[in-house]
Amino acid sequence: MNFFYRLSLYFFAIQLVFSIILLGALPFNSNIYAMYHTLAISLFMLLTAAMGIYFSWKGQGSRIIADAWLVISIVTAYIAIDVSPFFNSPMKPLELALTSIVTVIWIVDLYLAWRMKLPILKL
Amino acid sequence: MKEKRGRFFFDDYSLEEVPSVERYGLYNLFLTLSAAFGAIAVLFAGGVLGGGLNFIDSTIAVLTGGTTVLAIIGALSSAIGAYSGLSTYVGWRFPFGRAGGKILGFALITLTTGIGWFAVESWFFGVVMSEIYPNNPFFSVWAAALWGGALMILSTYIGYRALSFLSYFILPQHVWLVAVGLLLAISLHGGWGAVLTAVPKSHMTLTEAITDTVGLYIAGSLIAPDITRFAKRAKDAVIAWVLHMYVFYPFLILGAVAIVLLTGGVIITEDMLKLGMGVGVLLIIVLGQWIINTVNLYSGSLSFTNAVPIRRDISSIIVGIIGTLLAAYWGYTAGASLAPFESFISLLGSLLPAAGGSVFAEFYIVRRYFDGIKDPYQRFKLEPGKEYSEVNLVGILSFAAGALAGFFVPGIAAINAILVAFFVHIILAYVFKKAHVKYEFGKYVYRGGVVR
Numbered sequence: 001m002n003f004f005y006r007l008s009l010y011f012f013a014i015q016l017v018f019s020i021i022l023l024g025a026l027p028f029n030s031n032i033y034a035m036y037h038t039l040a041i042s043l044f045m046l047l048t049a050a051m052g053i054y055f056s057w058k059g060q061g062s063r064i065i066a067d068a069w070l071v072i073s074i075v076t077a078y079i080a081i082d083v084s085p086f087f088n089s090p091m092k093p094l095e096l097a098l099t100s101i102v103t104v105i106w107i108v109d110l111y112l113a114w115r116m117k118l119p120i121l122k123l
Numbered sequence: 124m125k126e127k128r129g130r131f132f133f134d135d136y137s138l139e140e141v142p143s144v145e146r147y148g149l150y151n152l153f154l155t156l157s158a159a160f161g162a163i164a165v166l167f168a169g170g171v172l173g174g175g176l177n178f179i180d181s182t183i184a185v186l187t188g189g190t191t192v193l194a195i196i197g198a199l200s201s202a203i204g205a206y207s208g209l210s211t212y213v214g215w216r217f218p219f220g221r222a223g224g225k226i227l228g229f230a231l232i233t234l235t236t237g238i239g240w241f242a243v244e245s246w247f248f249g250v251v252m253s254e255i256y257p258n259n260p261f262f263s264v265w266a267a268a269l270w271g272g273a274l275m276i277l278s279t280y281i282g283y284r285a286l287s288f289l290s291y292f293i294l295p296q297h298v299w300l301v302a303v304g305l306l307l308a309i310s311l312h313g314g315w316g317a318v319l320t321a322v323p324k325s326h327m328t329l330t331e332a333i334t335d336t337v338g339l340y341i342a343g344s345l346i347a348p349d350i351t352r353f354a355k356r357a358k359d360a361v362i363a364w365v366l367h368m369y370v371f372y373p374f375l376i377l378g379a380v381a382i383v384l385l386t387g388g389v390i391i392t393e394d395m396l397k398l399g400m401g402v403g404v405l406l407i408i409v410l411g412q413w414i415i416n417t418v419n420l421y422s423g424s425l426s427f428t429n430a431v432p433i434r435r436d437i438s439s440i441i442v443g444i445i446g447t448l449l450a451a452y453w454g455y456t457a458g459a460s461l462a463p464f465e466s467f468i469s470l471l472g473s474l475l476p477a478a479g480g481s482v483f484a485e486f487y488i489v490r491r492y493f494d495g496i497k498d499p500y501q502r503f504k505l506e507p508g509k510e511y512s513e514v515n516l517v518g519i520l521s522f523a524a525g526a527l528a529g530f531f532v533p534g535i536a537a538i539n540a541i542l543v544a545f546f547v548h549i550i551l552a553y554v555f556k557k558a559h560v561k562y563e564f565g566k567y568v569y570r571g572g573v574v575r
Contacts, residue, residue, distance in 0.1 A: 033307065066150060066291075073295035080402040081303055121287045123151045 004116055005056045008064045011105045012052035015071070018098040019045035025091045034089035041078045041095075045071070045102065065113055066123045068106040075099045133436035135282040136352075137428045139572025140208035140505065146355040151287055152363035155350055156201075157371040158290035158297070159418040160343035163411030164244075165372060166301070168339045169379025170391035175327025178318050181380040184329055185373055189336035192538065194368040197344035198361045200479065203486050204348025205360035207503035211348045211422070212429040215478065217503050218485035218518035218548070221511060221567055227522065228426035231475050236342060237423015237442045238449065244416040245272040245450035251392055251408050264454030272447025275413055279420040279439040283353055286421065289414045297411060298374070300395075300403045305378045307398045312385040321384035334535050336376070341537040345479040346422050357499070420446065476537040477525025480544025481518045489517075489552045505569050513565025517555060521548035 022042035029035040048071050055063040079099055082092060114120050136145070147155075172181050200211075207214050212228030219227055249268035256262035261270075278285040309315060327335075351360035379391045386394040395404045423446075424439035431438070490502040505511070525544025532539040555562045 033310065036306070037303065069291040070295050073292050074299050076292075077296040077299040077303075077403065077406065080406050081300065081400055084399040084401045084403070086307065086399040121284050121291075122147055123154075123287075123291070 002059075004061065004113060004118065005059050005064070007112065008068075008109055009053060009056035011109055012049045012056060012067075014105065015045055015102050016049035016053065018102060019043075019049055022095060022098060025094060028091045029089040031086075031089060034087045034092070037078070037081070037087055038089075038091070038095060041075070041099065044074055045099075061113075061118055062123055065110065065118065065120050068109050068113075069123075072103055072106045072110075075103050079103070133280060133282050134434050135425075136208075136572060137210060137425055137435035138213055138432075141352050142208075143355070145353070146208075147287070147353050148355055149359040149363055151290075152351065152354050152359055153366055154290040154294050155283075155286055156347065156363050157367040158294040158414050159286060159350060160340065160347075160367075160415070163407060164339065164415050165375045166379045166391045166407070166411070167247075168336065169376040170383045170389050170394075171335065172327070172332055172376065173323060173380035173383030174389040175323050175325050176329075176332050176380075177321065177323055178377075178380060178384060180329055181332065182377060184332035184336055185376050185380075187333060189333075189340065189376065190368050190373055192337055193340050193344050193372075194365050196341070196479065196541065197347050197364045197368060199483055199487070200345050201347045201351040201354075201360040201364040202357045202499075203482065203503065204351035205354035205357040206499040207348070208352050209348065209503060209505065210352060210425040210429065211346045212426040213505070214348060214503050215482065216505070216511060217490070218481045218515060219478075219522070220514035220518065220563065220565070222513045222565065223515055223519055225430040227478055229430040231478060232346065232426035233423050233430065233442060235475070236346065236419050237427060238446045240342075241272075241275070241416055241419040241423060241443065241446035242449035242453070244412055244419060245275065245447055246453045248272075248408070248412045248416070249450065249454045251390075251412075254390075254393065255396070255405065255408075265451040266454075268450035268454045269447060271409075271412065272416075272443065272450055275416040275420060276440060276443035276447065278413065278417045279424060279443060280436050282421065282435065283350075286350075286414070286417060289410070289417065293410045293414050294371075297407060298371075300400070300407055301375055301378045303403070304382055304395045304398055304400055307400070308382045308385040308394075311398065317385060318381045323384065324387070324389070330535070334537075337535055337537050340372070341479075342475055343418075345475055345482075349418075349422050349425055474526050474529065474540075476540040477522045477529055477544040480525045480541040481521045481548045483541070484521065484545045484548035484552070485518065488549050493552055493556055507569055507571040510566045510568055512563035513567055514563070516562040516564065517548055517551045520551055521545075 019042045022038055022045065026035055026038055029038055048067055052064060052067045055067060079096060081087060082096055110120050172184065176184065203214060204211070212224055212232060215224035215228055245268045246264070248271040249264035252262045252267035253264045260266060278289060309318065347364060354360035382394050383389060383391060386397055388394040388397070392404050392408055420439055420443050423442045424435050427438040427442050428435045486502055490496045496502045521544045524547040525540040528543035529536045529540030
């Protein structure tokens, strides 16, 4: 397994753990909108992490990159909505921290893929 | 200037067939088509629809007019783009001749989409920005139009790579934000039952609604080859188009209808702000208008390059600056008027579809059955060193007939124009060929696509 696939595998594993933590934090949300929103993002992260682990294991580079783009796009939308008063909740700082880390690791992953001459725009 | 394989890197094969090594797969096309032609324009159209129709009627209008009609038209033109690998306007050299294609491309795309729509969207960007941040000079209509336009020119300069990048980032984000907005509106305003029973503020007939939904997207359907020429296979282009029309388009437009019906406003972004979506709305506006205007200008620059032999990246700057200045001028003088937007929809709804009808007739009927070219890859093929005609009289006449039908025949103007141009083109080509009357005039030798 080459460096990029191994690194992506680690990143997806981190995302998987984060999504489980977010699922665990669900009952601590103070309002129903925040809870549903957290449920949606944690399930999305769980699903894309599982897909990513499979793609990394199988060495499917372009699918890893497509998955990374998808995660970055959705997670940044989630973070953007989080500033709304509708989503005020005691668990939000933790959720924002985890989703921000996820965003950063996939930007790093795409940057490394680009440095390794992998076609990050040609899906 | 950076060059790649003997071509200027940012020219994007503006006057030649996109080589197979530079083509993209289904996933890329789906995201790019959805983000490029859909996004914020569809949201605003949903807002207008929800202001005049209830949810059931809006669904009927969208699924009949919007989705089905546009899926067919877009699929036909997407396939032409993928088969030929040529931009829409270079492809127009076949039904209209080189001079005809240049003039029509310049008049119908450079002036309308490239400068007009680009200016309208930039102006609209300024309007929305000034509504979100009132009393801030940097976000006044004209100032926001200026810096927004500059941002869009930059991505258009880069070309298809920038479009892909923006699409990967923007499309899933839009889906998420609209879904959250929709769920919030439903949760806070009485549930699904309230969506179904909500009464619109004003009245709109079903025919008007279908005309509007078709008119909104018809230009995108007909200039789809600008994007689909990058498709690896015609099948990918068609699937990507149909999929985005049946999944993405109805979701966005009906989502916007529901939000508007529940919250009572007509400008969708204002309604989403009322729901408390804050920065999320800003993302929709900035990124959504960025990509849709990048496509407007991208098509404008391709048609301008087809008309005037300069590199596409240079023409994107020229056309973009004109559009941005126009937007800033509107912002400075007219304030928040929607009239320019509506007049542009009317103009495009009656002129551009006529050209589409002639192109369909030439590619699918005349070349296939009258000229006997069975291989679709060969029907619109430009080969260096070969002679082609300057003017195709059949194309020009059928376009004129279609345009007149769009103006004067009652019904859905865009569909009337396409059908009339399509049938007139076939009939005229058949009659001229049977009578052995020459209808292609002037000759030029195609010398490849390098413009320096």
